[in-house]
Amino acid sequence: LDEKQIPKRFNITGKDRGSVEDKRKKEREERKQKELQEKYEKWNKGLYQLKRRTEQLDEMARVVKENFARHADDEAMNEHLKNVVYEKDPMFQYVKKKEEKARQLFAVYPKYKGSWPPNRFNIAPGYRWDGVNRSNGFEDKIVLIMNRKKAQKVTQFES
Known part of the structure:
Protein backbone atom coordinates (compact mmCIF):
# COMPACT_ATOMS: atom_id res chain seq x y z
CA LEU A 1 0.00 0.00 0.00
CA ASP A 2 1.04 3.57 -0.70
CA GLU A 3 1.52 5.98 2.26
CA LYS A 4 -1.46 8.02 1.09
CA GLN A 5 -3.68 4.93 1.04
CA ILE A 6 -2.86 3.96 4.63
CA PRO A 7 -5.78 4.93 6.85
CA LYS A 8 -5.02 7.32 9.70
CA ARG A 9 -4.63 5.57 13.02
CA PHE A 10 -5.51 7.13 16.33
CA ASN A 11 -4.32 6.10 19.77
CA ILE A 12 -6.63 5.49 22.72
CA THR A 13 -6.86 9.20 23.59
CA GLY A 14 -8.04 9.98 20.08
CA LYS A 15 -4.91 11.83 18.98
CA ASP A 16 -3.57 11.25 15.49
CA ARG A 17 -0.46 9.07 15.54
CA GLY A 18 0.90 11.01 12.60
CA SER A 19 2.29 9.78 9.34
CA VAL A 20 5.94 9.45 8.39
CA GLU A 21 5.71 12.64 6.35
CA ASP A 22 4.26 14.55 9.31
CA LYS A 23 7.13 13.35 11.49
CA ARG A 24 9.70 14.41 8.88
CA LYS A 25 8.06 17.81 8.54
CA LYS A 26 8.03 18.26 12.30
CA GLU A 27 11.72 17.26 12.54
CA ARG A 28 12.62 19.76 9.79
CA GLU A 29 10.76 22.53 11.60
CA GLU A 30 12.42 21.66 14.91
CA ARG A 31 15.86 21.61 13.24
CA LYS A 32 15.20 24.98 11.62
CA GLN A 33 13.95 26.41 14.91
CA LYS A 34 17.05 25.12 16.68
CA GLU A 35 19.34 26.72 14.09
CA LEU A 36 17.54 30.04 14.49
CA GLN A 37 17.78 29.76 18.26
CA GLU A 38 21.56 29.16 18.08
CA LYS A 39 21.97 32.08 15.68
CA TYR A 40 20.03 34.47 17.94
CA GLU A 41 21.92 33.25 21.01
CA LYS A 42 25.14 34.32 19.29
CA TRP A 43 23.66 37.68 18.35
CA ASN A 44 22.29 38.25 21.86
CA LYS A 45 25.73 37.67 23.37
CA GLY A 46 27.25 40.14 20.91
CA LEU A 47 29.37 39.06 17.98
CA TYR A 48 32.07 41.64 18.70
CA GLN A 49 32.24 40.65 22.37
CA LEU A 50 32.55 36.97 21.42
CA LYS A 51 35.32 37.83 18.98
CA ARG A 52 37.16 39.86 21.62
CA ARG A 53 36.75 37.03 24.13
CA THR A 54 38.19 34.44 21.74
CA GLU A 55 41.11 36.77 20.97
CA GLN A 56 41.76 37.16 24.70
CA LEU A 57 41.62 33.40 25.22
CA ASP A 58 44.03 32.86 22.31
CA GLU A 59 46.38 35.46 23.79
CA MET A 60 46.19 33.77 27.21
CA ALA A 61 46.92 30.38 25.63
CA ARG A 62 49.93 31.86 23.84
CA VAL A 63 51.23 33.44 27.07
CA VAL A 64 50.83 30.16 28.96
CA LYS A 65 53.06 28.41 26.43
CA GLU A 66 55.84 30.98 26.87
CA ASN A 67 58.67 30.49 29.32
CA PHE A 68 58.27 32.04 32.73
CA ALA A 69 61.77 33.53 32.71
CA ARG A 70 62.15 36.53 30.42
CA HIS A 71 65.39 37.49 28.72
CA ALA A 72 66.53 40.54 26.79
CA ASP A 73 66.20 38.67 23.50
CA ASP A 74 62.53 37.71 24.03
CA GLU A 75 60.96 38.98 20.80
CA ALA A 76 57.32 38.84 21.89
CA MET A 77 57.99 40.76 25.11
CA ASN A 78 60.13 43.34 23.30
CA GLU A 79 57.39 43.87 20.71
CA HIS A 80 54.80 44.28 23.44
CA LEU A 81 56.93 46.82 25.31
CA LYS A 82 57.49 48.78 22.08
CA ASN A 83 53.75 49.08 21.53
CA VAL A 84 52.95 50.30 25.06
CA VAL A 85 52.56 54.10 25.17
CA TYR A 86 53.02 56.01 28.42
CA GLU A 87 51.54 59.46 29.05
CA LYS A 88 54.78 60.81 30.49
CA ASP A 89 56.68 59.72 27.40
CA PRO A 90 57.99 62.74 25.42
CA MET A 91 56.82 61.06 22.20
CA PHE A 92 53.28 60.53 23.57
CA GLN A 93 51.70 63.45 21.64
CA TYR A 94 53.45 62.46 18.43
CA VAL A 95 52.30 58.85 18.73
CA LYS A 96 48.72 59.94 19.46
CA LYS A 97 48.69 62.21 16.39
CA LYS A 98 50.09 59.38 14.29
CA GLU A 99 47.37 56.99 15.55
CA GLU A 100 44.68 59.62 14.88
CA LYS A 101 45.90 60.06 11.30
CA ALA A 102 45.88 56.29 10.82
CA ARG A 103 42.31 56.14 12.16
CA GLN A 104 41.26 58.95 9.82
CA LEU A 105 42.53 56.99 6.85
CA PHE A 106 40.17 54.16 7.76
CA ALA A 107 37.32 56.41 8.95
CA VAL A 108 34.08 55.55 7.22
CA TYR A 109 32.11 58.60 8.30
Missing part, protein backbone atom coordinates in the same frame (compact mmCIF):
# COMPACT_ATOMS: atom_id res chain seq x y z
CA PRO A 110 33.17 62.20 7.69
CA LYS A 111 33.89 64.51 10.63
CA TYR A 112 33.21 68.24 10.73
CA LYS A 113 36.29 70.28 11.67
CA GLY A 114 34.86 73.77 12.37
CA SER A 115 32.57 75.08 15.10
CA TRP A 116 28.81 74.60 14.93
CA PRO A 117 25.78 75.81 16.86
CA PRO A 118 24.94 73.59 19.84
CA ASN A 119 22.17 71.05 19.45
CA ARG A 120 20.24 68.77 21.74
CA PHE A 121 22.54 65.77 21.32
CA ASN A 122 25.85 67.60 20.71
CA ILE A 123 26.17 65.85 17.37
CA ALA A 124 28.89 67.30 15.18
CA PRO A 125 27.89 68.04 11.58
CA GLY A 126 28.91 65.33 9.21
CA TYR A 127 27.48 61.84 9.22
CA ARG A 128 24.16 62.39 11.01
CA TRP A 129 23.72 66.15 10.75
CA ASP A 130 24.75 68.75 8.18
CA GLY A 131 25.00 71.65 10.66
CA VAL A 132 21.78 73.39 9.63
CA ASN A 133 19.37 74.15 12.48
CA ARG A 134 15.91 73.26 11.17
CA SER A 135 14.06 73.54 14.47
CA ASN A 136 11.10 75.83 14.97
CA GLY A 137 12.62 77.25 18.16
CA PHE A 138 10.58 75.06 20.52
CA GLU A 139 13.57 73.64 22.38
CA ASP A 140 15.13 77.08 22.74
CA LYS A 141 11.87 78.38 24.22
CA ILE A 142 11.71 75.49 26.69
CA VAL A 143 15.28 76.12 27.83
CA LEU A 144 14.53 79.84 28.18
CA ILE A 145 11.42 79.15 30.29
CA MET A 146 13.30 76.68 32.52
CA ASN A 147 16.11 79.20 33.05
CA ARG A 148 13.59 81.94 33.93
CA LYS A 149 11.94 79.69 36.52
CA LYS A 150 15.30 78.87 38.09
CA ALA A 151 16.22 82.54 38.18
CA GLN A 152 12.87 83.43 39.80
CA LYS A 153 13.37 80.76 42.47
CA VAL A 154 16.84 82.11 43.22
CA THR A 155 15.58 85.71 43.48
CA GLN A 156 12.63 84.64 45.67
CA PHE A 157 14.97 82.72 47.93
CA GLU A 158 17.35 85.67 48.26
CA SER A 159 14.63 88.26 49.00
Whole structure:
Protein backbone atom coordinates (compact mmCIF):
# COMPACT_ATOMS: atom_id res chain seq x y z
CA LEU A 1 0.00 0.00 0.00
CA ASP A 2 1.04 3.57 -0.70
CA GLU A 3 1.52 5.98 2.26
CA LYS A 4 -1.46 8.02 1.09
CA GLN A 5 -3.68 4.93 1.04
CA ILE A 6 -2.86 3.96 4.63
CA PRO A 7 -5.78 4.93 6.85
CA LYS A 8 -5.02 7.32 9.70
CA ARG A 9 -4.63 5.57 13.02
CA PHE A 10 -5.51 7.13 16.33
CA ASN A 11 -4.32 6.10 19.77
CA ILE A 12 -6.63 5.49 22.72
CA THR A 13 -6.86 9.20 23.59
CA GLY A 14 -8.04 9.98 20.08
CA LYS A 15 -4.91 11.83 18.98
CA ASP A 16 -3.57 11.25 15.49
CA ARG A 17 -0.46 9.07 15.54
CA GLY A 18 0.90 11.01 12.60
CA SER A 19 2.29 9.78 9.34
CA VAL A 20 5.94 9.45 8.39
CA GLU A 21 5.71 12.64 6.35
CA ASP A 22 4.26 14.55 9.31
CA LYS A 23 7.13 13.35 11.49
CA ARG A 24 9.70 14.41 8.88
CA LYS A 25 8.06 17.81 8.54
CA LYS A 26 8.03 18.26 12.30
CA GLU A 27 11.72 17.26 12.54
CA ARG A 28 12.62 19.76 9.79
CA GLU A 29 10.76 22.53 11.60
CA GLU A 30 12.42 21.66 14.91
CA ARG A 31 15.86 21.61 13.24
CA LYS A 32 15.20 24.98 11.62
CA GLN A 33 13.95 26.41 14.91
CA LYS A 34 17.05 25.12 16.68
CA GLU A 35 19.34 26.72 14.09
CA LEU A 36 17.54 30.04 14.49
CA GLN A 37 17.78 29.76 18.26
CA GLU A 38 21.56 29.16 18.08
CA LYS A 39 21.97 32.08 15.68
CA TYR A 40 20.03 34.47 17.94
CA GLU A 41 21.92 33.25 21.01
CA LYS A 42 25.14 34.32 19.29
CA TRP A 43 23.66 37.68 18.35
CA ASN A 44 22.29 38.25 21.86
CA LYS A 45 25.73 37.67 23.37
CA GLY A 46 27.25 40.14 20.91
CA LEU A 47 29.37 39.06 17.98
CA TYR A 48 32.07 41.64 18.70
CA GLN A 49 32.24 40.65 22.37
CA LEU A 50 32.55 36.97 21.42
CA LYS A 51 35.32 37.83 18.98
CA ARG A 52 37.16 39.86 21.62
CA ARG A 53 36.75 37.03 24.13
CA THR A 54 38.19 34.44 21.74
CA GLU A 55 41.11 36.77 20.97
CA GLN A 56 41.76 37.16 24.70
CA LEU A 57 41.62 33.40 25.22
CA ASP A 58 44.03 32.86 22.31
CA GLU A 59 46.38 35.46 23.79
CA MET A 60 46.19 33.77 27.21
CA ALA A 61 46.92 30.38 25.63
CA ARG A 62 49.93 31.86 23.84
CA VAL A 63 51.23 33.44 27.07
CA VAL A 64 50.83 30.16 28.96
CA LYS A 65 53.06 28.41 26.43
CA GLU A 66 55.84 30.98 26.87
CA ASN A 67 58.67 30.49 29.32
CA PHE A 68 58.27 32.04 32.73
CA ALA A 69 61.77 33.53 32.71
CA ARG A 70 62.15 36.53 30.42
CA HIS A 71 65.39 37.49 28.72
CA ALA A 72 66.53 40.54 26.79
CA ASP A 73 66.20 38.67 23.50
CA ASP A 74 62.53 37.71 24.03
CA GLU A 75 60.96 38.98 20.80
CA ALA A 76 57.32 38.84 21.89
CA MET A 77 57.99 40.76 25.11
CA ASN A 78 60.13 43.34 23.30
CA GLU A 79 57.39 43.87 20.71
CA HIS A 80 54.80 44.28 23.44
CA LEU A 81 56.93 46.82 25.31
CA LYS A 82 57.49 48.78 22.08
CA ASN A 83 53.75 49.08 21.53
CA VAL A 84 52.95 50.30 25.06
CA VAL A 85 52.56 54.10 25.17
CA TYR A 86 53.02 56.01 28.42
CA GLU A 87 51.54 59.46 29.05
CA LYS A 88 54.78 60.81 30.49
CA ASP A 89 56.68 59.72 27.40
CA PRO A 90 57.99 62.74 25.42
CA MET A 91 56.82 61.06 22.20
CA PHE A 92 53.28 60.53 23.57
CA GLN A 93 51.70 63.45 21.64
CA TYR A 94 53.45 62.46 18.43
CA VAL A 95 52.30 58.85 18.73
CA LYS A 96 48.72 59.94 19.46
CA LYS A 97 48.69 62.21 16.39
CA LYS A 98 50.09 59.38 14.29
CA GLU A 99 47.37 56.99 15.55
CA GLU A 100 44.68 59.62 14.88
CA LYS A 101 45.90 60.06 11.30
CA ALA A 102 45.88 56.29 10.82
CA ARG A 103 42.31 56.14 12.16
CA GLN A 104 41.26 58.95 9.82
CA LEU A 105 42.53 56.99 6.85
CA PHE A 106 40.17 54.16 7.76
CA ALA A 107 37.32 56.41 8.95
CA VAL A 108 34.08 55.55 7.22
CA TYR A 109 32.11 58.60 8.30
CA PRO A 110 33.17 62.20 7.69
CA LYS A 111 33.89 64.51 10.63
CA TYR A 112 33.21 68.24 10.73
CA LYS A 113 36.29 70.28 11.67
CA GLY A 114 34.86 73.77 12.37
CA SER A 115 32.57 75.08 15.10
CA TRP A 116 28.81 74.60 14.93
CA PRO A 117 25.78 75.81 16.86
CA PRO A 118 24.94 73.59 19.84
CA ASN A 119 22.17 71.05 19.45
CA ARG A 120 20.24 68.77 21.74
CA PHE A 121 22.54 65.77 21.32
CA ASN A 122 25.85 67.60 20.71
CA ILE A 123 26.17 65.85 17.37
CA ALA A 124 28.89 67.30 15.18
CA PRO A 125 27.89 68.04 11.58
CA GLY A 126 28.91 65.33 9.21
CA TYR A 127 27.48 61.84 9.22
CA ARG A 128 24.16 62.39 11.01
CA TRP A 129 23.72 66.15 10.75
CA ASP A 130 24.75 68.75 8.18
CA GLY A 131 25.00 71.65 10.66
CA VAL A 132 21.78 73.39 9.63
CA ASN A 133 19.37 74.15 12.48
CA ARG A 134 15.91 73.26 11.17
CA SER A 135 14.06 73.54 14.47
CA ASN A 136 11.10 75.83 14.97
CA GLY A 137 12.62 77.25 18.16
CA PHE A 138 10.58 75.06 20.52
CA GLU A 139 13.57 73.64 22.38
CA ASP A 140 15.13 77.08 22.74
CA LYS A 141 11.87 78.38 24.22
CA ILE A 142 11.71 75.49 26.69
CA VAL A 143 15.28 76.12 27.83
CA LEU A 144 14.53 79.84 28.18
CA ILE A 145 11.42 79.15 30.29
CA MET A 146 13.30 76.68 32.52
CA ASN A 147 16.11 79.20 33.05
CA ARG A 148 13.59 81.94 33.93
CA LYS A 149 11.94 79.69 36.52
CA LYS A 150 15.30 78.87 38.09
CA ALA A 151 16.22 82.54 38.18
CA GLN A 152 12.87 83.43 39.80
CA LYS A 153 13.37 80.76 42.47
CA VAL A 154 16.84 82.11 43.22
CA THR A 155 15.58 85.71 43.48
CA GLN A 156 12.63 84.64 45.67
CA PHE A 157 14.97 82.72 47.93
CA GLU A 158 17.35 85.67 48.26
CA SER A 159 14.63 88.26 49.00
